[in-house]
Amino acid sequence: MKIDYKKVVGEILASRKEQGGIDKIYFAACGGSKAGLTPADFFISCESKKLHSWVYTAKEFVLCTPKALDENSVVVTLSFSGSTPEAVEAAALAQKAGAVSVTLTGKEDSPLGACGDYVFYYGDEPKYQYSTGSMAIALRFAIELVHQIEGYDHYDQIQNGFDILDDVIRKARDYAVPGALAFAQAHKNEPVIHVMASGANYNVAYTTTTCILMECQWIHSNPIHCGEFFHGPFEVVDKEVPFLVLVGTGRERAMDERAVAFLNKYGKKVTVLDAKEFGIDILGDGVCEYLSPLVFTGVLSIYSHKLADARCHSVDVRRYMWHVAY
Amino acid sequence: MKIDYKKVVGEILASRKEQGGIDKIYFAACGGSKAGLTPADFFISCESKKLHSWVYTAKEFVLCTPKALDENSVVVTLSFSGSTPEAVEAAALAQKAGAVSVTLTGKEDSPLGACGDYVFYYGDEPKYQYSTGSMAIALRFAIELVHQIEGYDHYDQIQNGFDILDDVIRKARDYAVPGALAFAQAHKNEPVIHVMASGANYNVAYTTTTCILMECQWIHSNPIHCGEFFHGPFEVVDKEVPFLVLVGTGRERAMDERAVAFLNKYGKKVTVLDAKEFGIDILGDGVCEYLSPLVFTGVLSIYSHKLADARCHSVDVRRYMWHVAY
Numbered sequence: 303m304k305i306d307y308k309k310v311v312g313e314i315l316a317s318r319k320e321q322g323g324i325d326k327i328y329f330a331a332c333g334g335s336k337a338g339l340t341p342a343d344f345f346i347s348c349e350s351k352k353l354h355s356w357v358y359t360a361k362e363f364v365l366c367t368p369k370a371l372d373e374n375s376v377v378v379t380l381s382f383s384g385s386t387p388e389a390v391e392a393a394a395l396a397q398k399a400g401a402v403s404v405t406l407t408g409k410e411d412s413p414l415g416a417c418g419d420y421v422f423y424y425g426d427e428p429k430y431q432y433s434t435g436s437m438a439i440a441l442r443f444a445i446e447l448v449h450q451i452e453g454y455d456h457y458d459q460i461q462n463g464f465d466i467l468d469d470v471i472r473k474a475r476d477y478a479v480p481g482a483l484a485f486a487q488a489h490k491n492e493p494v495i496h497v498m499a500s501g502a503n504y505n506v507a508y509t510t511t512t513c514i515l516m517e518c519q520w521i522h523s524n525p526i527h528c529g530e531f532f533h534g535p536f537e538v539v540d541k542e543v544p545f546l547v548l549v550g551t552g553r554e555r556a557m558d559e560r561a562v563a564f565l566n567k568y569g570k571k572v573t574v575l576d577a578k579e580f581g582i583d584i585l586g587d588g589v590c591e592y593l594s595p596l597v598f599t600g601v602l603s604i605y606s607h608k609l610a611d612a613r614c615h616s617v618d619v620r621r622y623m624w625h626v627a628y
Numbered sequence: 629m630k631i632d633y634k635k636v637v638g639e640i641l642a643s644r645k646e647q648g649g650i651d652k653i654y655f656a657a658c659g660g661s662k663a664g665l666t667p668a669d670f671f672i673s674c675e676s677k678k679l680h681s682w683v684y685t686a687k688e689f690v691l692c693t694p695k696a697l698d699e700n701s702v703v704v705t706l707s708f709s710g711s712t713p714e715a716v717e718a719a720a721l722a723q724k725a726g727a728v729s730v731t732l733t734g735k736e737d738s739p740l741g742a743c744g745d746y747v748f749y750y751g752d753e754p755k756y757q758y759s760t761g762s763m764a765i766a767l768r769f770a771i772e773l774v775h776q777i778e779g780y781d782h783y784d785q786i787q788n789g790f791d792i793l794d795d796v797i798r799k800a801r802d803y804a805v806p807g808a809l810a811f812a813q814a815h816k817n818e819p820v821i822h823v824m825a826s827g828a829n830y831n832v833a834y835t836t837t838t839c840i841l842m843e844c845q846w847i848h849s850n851p852i853h854c855g856e857f858f859h860g861p862f863e864v865v866d867k868e869v870p871f872l873v874l875v876g877t878g879r880e881r882a883m884d885e886r887a888v889a890f891l892n893k894y895g896k897k898v899t900v901l902d903a904k905e906f907g908i909d910i911l912g913d914g915v916c917e918y919l920s921p922l923v924f925t926g927v928l929s930i931y932s933h934k935l936a937d938a939r940c941h942s943v944d945v946r947r948y949m950w951h952v953a954y
Binding site: 326332333334335336344347348349350351352354356359360361362365366367368369370372386388493494496500501511512513516517518520521522523524525527529530532533534535536537538539543552553554556557560563564568620621622623628 | 652658659660661662670673674675676677678680682685686687688691692693694695696698712714819820822826827837838839842843844846847848849850851853855856858859860861862863864865869878879880882883886889890894946947948949954
């Protein structure tokens with residue numbers, strides 16, 4: 303589906319002109335889908351003076367609804383299947399509150415699709431074409447929203463970044479293979495692997511922990527924010543505990559590098575994925591920071607599959623999900 | 629220090645009257661201190677239409693500063709020592725941006741104290757008097773701010789809750805001892821213990837993971853949000869993996885109970901701390917939800933010490949913190 307972000311955002315803003323415009327956006331989803339929305343939230347927090355943004359796990363949004371949710375709000379929900387009950391409830395709540403409901407789904411004819419004032423459908427997009435996947439859609443929508451509300455200085459530059467994104471990610475994924483194979487061999491018997499990142503990339507650490515390690519491999523993990531590392535978690539560091547660290551290329555880099563320096567000194571099983579090595583800088587000064595979670599997501603998918611192979615534990619095996627009622 | 633919240637908030641609002649008032653509040657701190665500020669953020673998100681609130685780990689606030697930070701903002705920072713560099717930087721940044729800097733510290737004559745337009749000092753408060761500790765100060769300040777900006781319907785009720793809070797917590801801590809002893813014996817050799825909660829209590833799960841388990845006991849842990857549990861993390865559940873679940877008494881309770889039901893069915897090492905059992909309901913309908921993190925914090929401190937005793941691993945032992953440069 304070719305999405306005309308300019309037109310959709312123009313319509314949304316026009317629809318709220320008399321009510322004073324759009325000044326709040328809530329992202330509500332679950333697990334990896336929630337994490338997939340956070341690069342959009344991070345972008346808005348960094349780049350907007352007028353639009354305020356939050357991310358919720360969808361059920362908390364429904365049960366502990368923010369009082370500020372109103373007709374000046376946009377609520378963005380995401381579920382590939384389109385039938386995650388919490389996401390559907392969140393989108394229905396948005397509509398009931400008079401907010402604009404934007405739903406992202408892989409299945410257009412779905413309960414979530416039915417609760418969207420605007421439905422962004424990505425079910426037919428090629429699997430590894432990240433520029434048209436759900437994370438990119440949410441981010442592009444956020445960029446367009448900020449740009450039309452107050453102007454975004456690097457608007458053209460980030461569009462150029464999206465144009466070459468799939469090429470950069472394809473190369474990054476190829477480059478990642480040897481490292482992923484080595485990581486998989488070295489970690490195939492580890493019961494615990496912690497994952498670290500910060501800034502826009504923190505969500506990728508969250509997804510790596512939550513979906514790749516805990517959900518698919520039943521390996522324990524904590525997604526540790528590099529800025530939090532020295533305030534507790536670093537006490538578990540020793541030569542036996544594995545850490546996987548995503549090092550960003552933006553303003554957060556100093557935070558990530560400080561954590562890596564400590565890990566290299568006191569740890570041993572330390573794997574560093576450096577955004578610079580993966581060519582993220584090509585995406586453009588001042589904007590590559592916002593696109594880097596997409597590149598890391600592509601790279602981590604290689605790590606996920608190589609780890610699954612080394613462990614003979616397919617990424618498709620679940621013991622509860624899809625099998626039992628809960 | 630007896631804090632006159634009414635007066636401080638009145639002064640802050642008066643100081644920004646010509647600029648259009650206060651409409652944003654940022655909480656910025658690290659680790660357990662950051663978690664200690666989140667009940668205030670949660671309260672504002674639930675109860676305010678006009679005041680928008682966010683929590684940052686302090687270094688990210690400094691490096692990836694939200695563009696919306698301005699003279700209509702309050703920035704609340706917290707550090708017991710008053711010298712956590714990231715918190716001091718965040719407070720200094722707040723002042724530079726023209727925001728109101730409110731600092732909470734246990735040491736009045738400290739770098740953080742020097743960066744506060746208003747300094748809330750709690751260094752002389754009795755250790756287990758939670759009603760005057762840092763978490764309560766941030767929450768009371770938030771309540772007063774919302775009340776003076778737009779009115780809070782349960783204002784008197786929550787003040788009554790604070791009046792009896794220490795009594796409720798003292799009883800809850802006494803009640804917790806047998807359970808904490810049993811938990812400590814059962815878990816003293818566990819390498820991994822996951823902690824779960826949601827809503828206002830999620831921050832207590834975060835602190836339990838980050839400070840009690842990882843920092844003090846070098847035990848691996850992930851603070852899993854009950855709303856996220858079924859979207860990945862629950863795949864690690866089996867009869868061998870320990871989970872400690874905080875069950876709230878507010879709107880989030882349904883989310884927590886769903887997780888507990890699953891754990892009781894498929895897990896075995898499941899410990900449930902139910903807010904209702906600890907007498908949190910006494911604090912008042914509609915407000916006890918906001919006070920429950922204070923009660924849980926008091927209860928978890930018992931669990932922390934009993935676990936340390938059973939493991940012969942003092943809560944004061946660190947291998948890196950206070951010992952090496954980083």
